[in-house]
Amino acid sequence: MTAVTSLALFTTACSENKQPNNEGDLQAIFPKGNLGPAENFTGNAWNTPLVANDSTYNTVVGNVYFEPGARSNWHIHPAGQVLIITAGVGYHQVKGQPRQTIRKGDVVKCPPNVEHWHGASPDTGLQQMYIISNTEKGIVQWLQPVTDTEYNRK
Amino acid sequence: MTAVTSLALFTTACSENKQPNNEGDLQAIFPKGNLGPAENFTGNAWNTPLVANDSTYNTVVGNVYFEPGARSNWHIHPAGQVLIITAGVGYHQVKGQPRQTIRKGDVVKCPPNVEHWHGASPDTGLQQMYIISNTEKGIVQWLQPVTDTEYNRK
Numbered sequence: 001m002t003a004v005t006s007l008a009l010f011t012t013a014c015s016e017n018k019q020p021n022n023e024g025d026l027q028a029i030f031p032k033g034n035l036g037p038a039e040n041f042t043g044n045a046w047n048t049p050l051v052a053n054d055s056t057y058n059t060v061v062g063n064v065y066f067e068p069g070a071r072s073n074w075h076i077h078p079a080g081q082v083l084i085i086t087a088g089v090g091y092h093q094v095k096g097q098p099r100q101t102i103r104k105g106d107v108v109k110c111p112p113n114v115e116h117w118h119g120a121s122p123d124t125g126l127q128q129m130y131i132i133s134n135t136e137k138g139i140v141q142w143l144q145p146v147t148d149t150e151y152n153r154k
Numbered sequence: 155m156t157a158v159t160s161l162a163l164f165t166t167a168c169s170e171n172k173q174p175n176n177e178g179d180l181q182a183i184f185p186k187g188n189l190g191p192a193e194n195f196t197g198n199a200w201n202t203p204l205v206a207n208d209s210t211y212n213t214v215v216g217n218v219y220f221e222p223g224a225r226s227n228w229h230i231h232p233a234g235q236v237l238i239i240t241a242g243v244g245y246h247q248v249k250g251q252p253r254q255t256i257r258k259g260d261v262v263k264c265p266p267n268v269e270h271w272h273g274a275s276p277d278t279g280l281q282q283m284y285i286i287s288n289t290e291k292g293i294v295q296w297l298q299p300v301t302d303t304e305y306n307r308k
Contacts, residue, residue, distance in 0.1 A: 027181050029241075029259055030259050050238065051236055051261060051263065051285075056265060056266065057233075057287055057288070059287040061238070061261075079211075080210055084215070084283070086183050086240065107204045107205060107215075109211070129238070129283075131215065133211055133212060133288070
């Protein structure tokens with residue numbers, strides 16, 4: 001009647017001489033996961049599925065760790081998407097709007113059928129959970145890569 | 155077309171002499187939030203809403219910080235609930251089943267209309283996000299407190 005998925009932990013050492021901006025400093029909650037395919041991501045984006053789609057919850061949840069400079073392609077969620085930023089610094093942009101800087105503790109709602117991309121800042125990675133509910137409407141439609149010009153435009 | 159909710163950050167100092175199990179050690183991602191009402195919780199449970207219910211997402215997301223020993227009442231979610239444990243150690247129990255220990259990185263799915271409770275362990279607090287989708291079916295029905303005997307039964 002209930003399921004607990006135990007995921008191996010990344011423990012982060014507390015050190016006086018730690019290096020800034022590396023993965024350990026981002027206080028990873030979940031395993032690093034699987035490298036996202038190059039056809040959908042620029043740079044290294046690691047995906048850990050947390051909740052698989054089913055007919056009870058109609059919801060997909062997961063975590064993505066974007067290495068510095070990594071970002072998704074432009075894409076659309078037919079049912080919308082919520083991002084929960086748990087560590088680091090990154091960007092989110094809706095097509096035709098200014099790029100937004102997103103940080104630990106931010107919550108981003110991107111409405112259904114709106115073209116957007118998200119990823120890490122150039123110097124600091126990003127840990128972000130994604131929540132897609134109402135998956136009966138669809139999950140994701142991948143589009144073209146985010147060019148360096150688009151990525152760097154404020 | 156998009157909204158970023160910036161939430162004040164709890165920064166956690168890195169110290170050689172830190173005390174175990176306190177709030178800082180739980181690496182809070184979100185503000186501490188509002189104290190949950192005594193009619194629904196035993197001990198101190200702090201709630202930070204992250205996503206309010208609406209007709210687009212039909213989803214409620216938030217974070218609860220349970221202080222050591224704090225727990226919810228027994229309760230039911232008509233649409234089920236997903237818990238994402240982001241720090242600390244706690245318990246989750248479905249009525250009639252053994253108490254489960256839950257830790258950082260765990261994902262708990264509690265199906266619709268199943269009586270359950272969750273909270274912190276006696277010695278270590280718990281940071282947990284909750285996700286309730288399909289909110290058109292309802293969000294929560296609160297029931298009786300979890301007695302000390304129930305809380306301590308393994």
